[in-house]
Amino acid sequence: MKFGGTSVGDATCIRRSAQIVADAARKHPVAAVVSAMSGVTNRLIDAAHYAKRGDRGAGKSLTGSLRKQHFDALATLIQGEPKQAPVQSRIEEILSEATRLYEGTALLQELTPRTLDAISSLGERLCAPIFAATLNELGVQGSAIEATDVIVTDSFHGGAEPLTSETRQKSQMKLGPLLKEGIVPVVTGFIGATADGALTTLGRGGSDYSATILGAALDAEEIIIWTDVEGVLTADPRLVSDARTIPEISYREAAELAYFGAKVLHPKTLRPVLPAGIPVWIRNSFAPEKLGTKITPKGRSIGGGVKALTAIRDVALISVGGPGIVGVTDVVGRTFSTTAELRAEVLLISQSSSQNDICFIVAKAHAPTTLEALRKEFAQDLAHEVVEHITMDPEIAIVAVVGENMRGTPGVAGRTFHCLGQEGVNIIAIAQGSSETNISFVVSDKAVKQALLAAHREFGLGVDGS
Numbered sequence: 274m275k276f277g278g279t280s281v282g283d284a285t286c287i288r289r290s291a292q293i294v295a296d297a298a299r300k301h302p303v304a305a306v307v308s309a310m311s312g313v314t315n316r317l318i319d320a321a322h323y324a325k326r327g328d329r330g331a332g333k334s335l336t337g338s339l340r341k342q343h344f345d346a347l348a349t350l351i352q353g354e355p356k357q358a359p360v361q362s363r364i365e366e367i368l369s370e371a372t373r374l375y376e377g378t379a380l381l382q383e384l385t386p387r388t389l390d391a392i393s394s395l396g397e398r399l400c401a402p403i404f405a406a407t408l409n410e411l412g413v414q415g416s417a418i419e420a421t422d423v424i425v426t427d428s429f430h431g432g433a434e435p436l437t438s439e440t441r442q443k444s445q446m447k448l449g450p451l452l453k454e455g456i457v458p459v460v461t462g463f464i465g466a467t468a469d470g471a472l473t474t475l476g477r478g479g480s481d482y483s484a485t486i487l488g489a490a491l492d493a494e495e496i497i498i499w500t501d502v503e504g505v506l507t508a509d510p511r512l513v514s515d516a517r518t519i520p521e522i523s524y525r526e527a528a529e530l531a532y533f534g535a536k537v538l539h540p541k542t543l544r545p546v547l548p549a550g551i552p553v554w555i556r557n558s559f560a561p562e563k564l565g566t567k568i569t570p571k572g573r574s575i576g577g578g579v580k581a582l583t584a585i586r587d588v589a590l591i592s593v594g595g596p597g598i599v600g601v602t603d604v605v606g607r608t609f610s611t612t613a614e615l616r617a618e619v620l621l622i623s624q625s626s627s628q629n630d631i632c633f634i635v636a637k638a639h640a641p642t643t644l645e646a647l648r649k650e651f652a653q654d655l656a657h658e659v660v661e662h663i664t665m666d667p668e669i670a671i672v673a674v675v676g677e678n679m680r681g682t683p684g685v686a687g688r689t690f691h692c693l694g695q696e697g698v699n700i701i702a703i704a705q706g707s708s709e710t711n712i713s714f715v716v717s718d719k720a721v722k723q724a725l726l727a728a729h730r731e732f733g734l735g736v737d738g739s
């Protein structure tokens with residue numbers, strides 16, 4: 274069971290979530306994965322950037338406020354000094370690491386990806402001991418575990434990949450005996466370590482991924498991701514107010530939604546469970562009586578057609594082109610070797626048939642480095658005007674229409690673009706390609722909400738089918 278930031282956002286939420294674990298642990302062995310308390314990771318990262326600029330106060334004031342926040346939660350959750358003391362001293366240890374990390378950063382005015390990982394991981398590390406102690410308070414034995422002891426990754430800081438067999442071995446060795454004894458391991462989400470023990474993170478929102486990595490490593494019967502909405506909805510409820518819970522959805526569809534920005538799941542969440550076909554539930558920790566969404570290898574067929582919509586904002590469109598590139602066979606290859614080297618994930622590609630222009634989309638965070646690397650790669654071609662331009666447009670977003678067998682369902686693309694046309698939404702690029710599960714298109718960032726509402730209505734995805 275994984276609990277996201279809002280599900281451990283304050284003492285009340287932690288108690289509610291721990292109660293869910295305690296109830297389940299009385300029936301089956303349960304392992305828990307916890308995120309940082311809501312907002313903590315962002316604050317840790319912001320303070321790291323201040324420290325990098327030489328600001329010594331930011332880290333200090335943040336550690337002070339984190340101490341208060343976590344101590345307050347602890348005091349509400351755990352009765353009596355003797356039981357609070359060991360957790361308090363663990364919190365102090367972690368905060369003194371935080372102080373050293375911030376001081377070092379401010380002193381050197383340098384923030385390496387490895388240091389940033391160490392800083393970003395502190396929120397999960399502070400949360401797990403409180404959660405474990407709360408379980409004890411509820412009569413179920415909990416034991417806080419640092420994921421650095423169980424999840425082995427490569428050394429790509431900020432977005433590390435798990436090493437499956439090493440992780441399997443370590444997690445079974447460390448967690449297996451606890452589970453056998455009825456103890457609930459409470460593992461920090463988001464974090465791993467290289468084989469040499471250097472702490473890594475799995476990327477923002479990565480606790481979902483931690484849960485499925487561990488679920489697969491432990492041959493779990495099922496994985497439940499507890500969050501703040503009732504499952505996977507037909508669209509982001511913050512943008513489309515009548516979005517509805519989808520009772521069952523396939524790995525493929527859910528992965529497509531996650532990939533195209535449905536924040537409810539980290540994009541890599543379903544990878545670890547593919548081989549064993551373990552079901553993954555998305556449920557609401559604030560309303561545990563609701564069933565939520567079940568993600569299964571095949572999902573439940575609705576006979577083809579659209580199931581959900583999603584959008585990715587924080588992205589930029591990069592285009593490489595000019596009439597000169599017609600017939601230059603390696604432009605595409607060189608463009609995408611460049612993005613691959615940067616590990617800048619390409620979210621959508623579109624190329625005009627005349628080969629005048631290739632455009633693709635990457636996360637906004639990767640856009641400036643991608644642009645710079647491409648300009649370097651094509652420096653000669655730009656000088657000789659073989660390539661005329663390499664440009665970036667950050668004011669755009671991708672909208673994706675997702676459903677099974679869409680290619681076999683005539684009219685989906687037509688209806689999508691017709692309804693957007695009627696709303697006056699301009700489409701900048703389109704990609705359907707070989708995937709049968711989505712049609713995605715690029716619109717101006719300002720038009721996202723309008724595009725989602727129009728398509729949601731067109732395909733009758735809302736609560737009353739309107």
Ligand code: ADP
Pocket residue numbers: 276277278279280308478499500501502504505506507508509510511530534535536537538581582583
């Ligand atoms: P957690 O902290 O539990 O990991 P997140 O904030 O990362 O939770 O993800 C849950 C949020 O994802 C929801 O509150 C919702 O606003 C957003 N979201 C975006 N698209 C969808 C969708 N299609 N279905 C459900 N939630 C979505």
Ligand code: ASP
Pocket residue numbers: 277278308309314315396462463476477478479480481
């Ligand atoms: N706390 C981490 C983040 O905010 C991981 C997670 O919540 O999934 O990115």
Ligand code: MG
Pocket residue numbers: 277478481536537538539
């Ligand atoms: Mg999340």
